[in-house]
Amino acid sequence: MTAPKPLIAGNWKMNGLRASLAEARAIAEGARTAKGRVAICPPALLIPLMCEMLSGTNVLVGGQDAHWEAAGAFTGDVSAQMLKDAGAQLVILGHSERRAAYRETDAIVARKVQAALAAGLEPIVCVGETLDQRNAGDALAVVTEQVRASLPPELAGQAFSVAYEPVWAIGTGLTPTTAEIEQMHRQVRATLTTMFGAASETVPILYGGSVKPPNAAGILHAAEVGGALVGGASLKAEDFLGIVNAL
Numbered sequence: 001m002t003a004p005k006p007l008i009a010g011n012w013k014m015n016g017l018r019a020s021l022a023e024a025r026a027i028a029e030g031a032r033t034a035k036g037r038v039a040i041c042p043p044a045l046l047i048p049l050m051c052e053m054l055s056g057t058n059v060l061v062g063g064q065d066a067h068w069e070a071a072g073a074f075t076g077d078v079s080a081q082m083l084k085d086a087g088a089q090l091v092i093l094g095h096s097e098r099r100a101a102y103r104e105t106d107a108i109v110a111r112k113v114q115a116a117l118a119a120g121l122e123p124i125v126c127v128g129e130t131l132d133q134r135n136a137g138d139a140l141a142v143v144t145e146q147v148r149a150s151l152p153p154e155l156a157g158q159a160f161s162v163a164y165e166p167v168w169a170i171g172t173g174l175t176p177t178t179a180e181i182e183q184m185h186r187q188v189r190a191t192l193t194t195m196f197g198a199a200s201e202t203v204p205i206l207y208g209g210s211v212k213p214p215n216a217a218g219i220l221h222a223a224e225v226g227g228a229l230v231g232g233a234s235l236k237a238e239d240f241l242g243i244v245n246a247l
Contacts, residue, residue, distance in 0.1 A: 004204035006036030006220070007161055007227035008244050009124060010234025011064060011092060011208075016042050024050050026237035027244075028057040035247040036227060040234065041092055044078050051087030062090030062124070065098055068111035070118070080112075080119035091116050092229070094126045094150055096167045106149030113160075114152050123160045124206070124229065125150055127188070131168035139166075140187050147191045156196050161204045162188055163229040169209030171231060178222050181207055185224035213242030220246050 010027075012020075024040055031038045039060035042050055051061045066080040083091055093116060094109035109125065116123045127146040129139040147162065164184055169175050176184070185205050192200035204226030207219050211228045219225060220243075227247075233239040 004161075004202050004226040006247050007039065007124075007204050007206060008034075008036060008230065008240075008247070009039040009041060009062065009090070009092070009163075009206065009227070010230050010240055011095070012040065012042045012046075012235060013064065013097075013231060014043060015235055016046055018046075018049065020235070021046070021049060021053055023235065023237045024059070025053060027240055028054050028059045030237060030241040031059055031244055032057070034058065034244050036244075038244055039090055041090070044083070044086070047083065047086040047088050060089045061087060062092065063088045063121070064092050064095070066091050066093065066112055066116055066119075066121070068108065068115045070115065080115045080121050084119045084121055088121060090122045090124060092124045092126065092163075094146075096126060096128055096165055096170060099126075100167070106146055109150040110152045113150070114154055117154050117158055122158075123155075124163050125160065126163045126165055126208070126229070128165040128167050128170075128209070134166070134168065139184065143184060144187060144191050147188055148195065151192075151195065157199060161206055161226070162192070163206040163208045164188055165208035165229060171210065173210050175210050175215060175219070178218060181219065181225065182223045185222070189224050211243060213239055213246070216243040216246035 041062040063083040067077040070081050093112045098104045113123045129142045133142045206227040206229045208229030
């Protein structure tokens with residue numbers, strides 16, 4: 001089987017105005033010789049502008065969330081079809097902030113993945129344990145169940161990635177040890193193989209959680225790490241490119 005092609009995806013979260021497009025342009029210029037795929041997931045309002053500006057570059061544009069329905073009376077929500085229509089190619093689903101603040105369950109995430117596939121978007125499905133769960137010795141079991149319950153059968157043969165993001169490491173400056181990252185990524189790989197067979201070997205497993213230029217190389221070269229889902233460090237071209245170039 002072909003090894004997964006690495007993906008470095010930047011999650012801008014609720015940050016960025018029109019002026020921030022200059023950073024995206026600088027990222028595209030610096031990522032022209034990137035060894036893997038590079039994506040930026042800005043706030044939904046910036047997606048059409050960013051897609052237009054990055055047209056012809058090798059930087060992909062994605063959304064940060066999508067509703068499970070294609071349309072309807074869901075005030076304030078954005079559907080996968082809308083993201084696709086705006087030019088997006090990928091979408092982050094099941095991020096820990098969505099799971100915690102909006103009480104998204106594995107079942108809801110799975111429905112959103114189905115909607116993304118139907119719209120022609122590549123899902124980045126997030127999983128990860130809390131600090132209490134890790135301290136209780138339940139990290140492997142929690143993440144395994146999230147993978148099983150959040151990834152619907154329709155993903156078989158489709159392009160997607162899984163992002164392991166320990167909740168306790170997001171935005172805290174804390175990161176697991178290399179051994180802990182490798183242990184979890186191997187567990188995710190084994191679960192994917194059980195679910196989807198040999199084809200799952202090409203699915204990149206991203207690491208997310210306080211990834212920065214100084215620690216990027218160590219994380220990205222760990223076993224079964226197929227890229228990174230980057231938060232705050234993706235907002236500045238210099239920082240994000242430091243991670244991209246660590247591949």
